[in-house]
Amino acid sequence: MFNRNEIVETITMIEQENLDIRTITMGISLRDCSAESSAAARRRIYDKVTSRAGKLVQTGRDIEREFGIPIINTRISVTPISMVAESSDETDYARFAETLDAAAKAVGVNFIGGFSALVHKGYTKGDHLLVQALPQALATTSRVCASVNVATTKAGINMDAVRDMGRVIKEAARLTADQGGLACAKLVVFANVPEDNPFMAGAFHGVGEPECVINVGVSGPGVVARAVKSTQGADFGAVSEAIKKMAFKITRMGQLVAQEASQRLQVPFGIVDLSLAPTPAIGDSVAHILEEMGLEKCGCPGTTAALALLNDAVKKGGVMASSYVGGLSGAFIPVSEDAGMIDAVLCGALTLEKLEAMTCVCSVGLDMIAVPGDTSAATISAIIADEVAIGVVNQKTTAVRIIPAPGRVVGDVVEFGGLLGSGPVMKVNAFSAEAFIGRGGRIPAPLHSLRN
């Protein structure tokens, strides 16, 4: 039997500290949906997604009600569309995005990820068509998320793809200028992309994954912030211990929900992703955890060390609580989705360069960064190149989700709405990397990729 304090603690975590299951994501393989005719392939995709995920949303709601734990999103990830569409006669892949959008609407999920291509060593025919279709596909659909992997530690960096992604992002922003460049918020450029990530916008169902799988992402920055607050004045050993204990509790909840969803949907359980994902809600900020450790503002000297400790302690606590851990697993630092990060940018404490340093020690990268609308494609490519280089050399995932908001300048705030929040436009170094990006080709894999 439980004691009173345990029951009260769980309820307080949920009611007052925003503990929730951020997403139950169903991964669905579309490898058997290829067809010579585009219409046939798209029909197969629609039918498979809607039949596999027909009960996903209702199952999420049932679990939420029975256990009293909020489940914020139910989502779908699919096989990278460049692979599924490649053998068809279609030349406009935006039509595949429309199919995914329609399937997502039919089953009631808010995002479907996998309008993706893996081009870290080069393009196939399908990859080319997909990258070409990205701006249009993201501008004309509302629920489709896209990602492109441009680098791995094993393959190095495809600088042609890095150059192209700068142009794609600019074009996607232009097509959604009236929404602040919203299309860019649904596009992630990766290095070392994980194949089982349940979080959007970067989720897709990897080629090594089973037919269908359930992955779960938990969240609880507010709970961790309270744990850190309770250690005021204590040394870092105590801070780390407090975070580990809390991460364990949060992850156990994720494991329970993942198993329950897997059993009810009769789909195997894949992984729990241990990431701490913030939202714009008050008390749900990763920046505030760092500030609880003793920093005046997130972004000041000491921030990278604080984030390193947080990221490591979350993993150590979480990994013992789940039978399978995967995805991105670490702390997310999306600027527009975190009230503390937004404040830190607005008061001048947090800069793009400091964020880049922070991505060396946490789970993702430059995430949900709004920059001035006149930032050039070459500069965006160069920012991507820097970020993926960090991932390639450190054998970790890094990513860039950047929004050159049309017509906006430093100091403006761009509203994206909902979980995407609002992004303060950040200052970008004005010197040019045009000639560097113009070179193209591949940056070879680092020496330590040769481990065999």
Place this chain on the structure above:
Amino acid sequence: MRAVITVLGCDRVGIIAAVTAVLAESNANILDISQTIVSDLFTMIMIVDLSASNIDFQTLHARLTGKGQDLGMEIRLQREEIFRSMHRI
């Protein structure tokens, strides 16, 4: 199946009577009950066994939530596993 019921709100006469009446009607067995009042705030925690219950979980959930609205209190019904998974290895 076991579940945890928590009741929170301003203290008044008949809270336990009202909640237990709903449980008795649905043949839910109370295993443990504890109640305290801290500066007029009533909190009650009950552990119940629903294995012989004559209604399903969702219906009982709806009835207790409805009763909570009548009383002006917050009543939660949650399956026990969420507490077990968080606090027991």
